[in-house]
Amino acid sequence: MTMSNYQRRTKDQLAARVAQDIFDGAVVNLGIGQPTLVANHLPAGREVILHSENGILGMGPAPAAGQEDYDLINAGKQPVTLLPGGAYFHHADSFAMMRGGHLDICVLGAFQVSATGDLANWSTGEEGAIPAVGGAMDLAIGARQTWVMMDLLTKKGESKIVAQCTYPLTGIGCVKRVYSDLATIECTPAGLKLIDKVEGLAHAELEKLVGLPIAA
């Protein structure tokens, strides 16, 4: 392996990088897990409305200890709060907000993303594993923009951006951008396009890690 002088974005740096691209006034759904960190990094002065698929718009941060209300939880089933202006609605309306094109951005985790934006994030297809999909498929194809937030490489060093997903698909051609610990990359019908990368990582080296051409 070539010795390179670059550092991976930490989880918080990655969350801050995603947050930087969320525009003022956006309605956003942050997926369970790492994407929820994005809420902590929204730049001051930007008003963003968070959607939770279990029927909340205007979701606020976790309540103080002792103030939990188990009728007010997020999609990850953790207690949350409601901001002034927030609203509750039923499940069919909540998913109509996605499918109907009313949700500006969703940020999801992924196992694999293809160069043209196919997403695999609900199942590794492992024999005997119990499948569970939740709202992943609805979000992936429903939001106006679906962004993925993930490490670029697996623990074994294989690229999670691939020519074609080998894991079961969540949606076809639905991912617009991948925000990773090493680079921010756009998925287009013509393939990958670089948005930015960490300092000290050469373009050729990034392409080698991914194993696919990335337009500059």
Added chain:
Amino acid sequence: MINKIARSVADAMSGIPDGATVLIGGFGTAGIPNELIDGLIEQGAKGLTVVNNNAGNGDTGLAALLKAGRVRKIICSFPRQADSYVFDELYRSGKLELELVPQGNLAERIRAAGAGVGAFFCPTGYGTQLAGERETRIIEGKQYVLEYPIRGDVALIKAEQGDRWGNLTYRKAARNFGPVMAMASERTIATVHEIVELGEMDPETIVTPGIFVSNIVKIDRVATQAGGFKKAA
């Protein structure tokens, strides 16, 4: 006189037949009609098809119904959780059939049943395993899969306030599947924490009009404040 107020859970649950399709509301700790699920276990109907977002947690509620061997099939979006061991065991041993449905399709298929829609084309799941062999169509350049309604014989839901006509309001995110499940079933039984006189509920804020509700049962708030379990996976 119309009076949908049932004297007890047992009264409300009477007559649910073996083999019924039962829609059960709730998401995480919010909106689970635990007392009605316990009532269904007591009542004894078996060979049930259950529709819920999840497949039970721990040993109580839906998990207890599964454990009692009353359920033949479950239709849900997210069965696998840290404490879904009752479901896991039954599923792995082939004693329980699973139909996995994306969460929004689950809600919309239930809504469709309530709205008298025969089937609808939905983009969610197109090109994935979960679209199965169902018909697909391209409409204005976009790909869709044909989805069929999910109709219930009975819906068990948890609401907040109700009156003798069956009008309901909900509390916060406990609303979730309640309104669509109430529409989609032959018979809908709702728990409420408060029963008020006709006219006391603000007609502008009634979420489920009584036309969709068969029976309401008052349940002490204290018993269900945390939804029966504090922490869900």
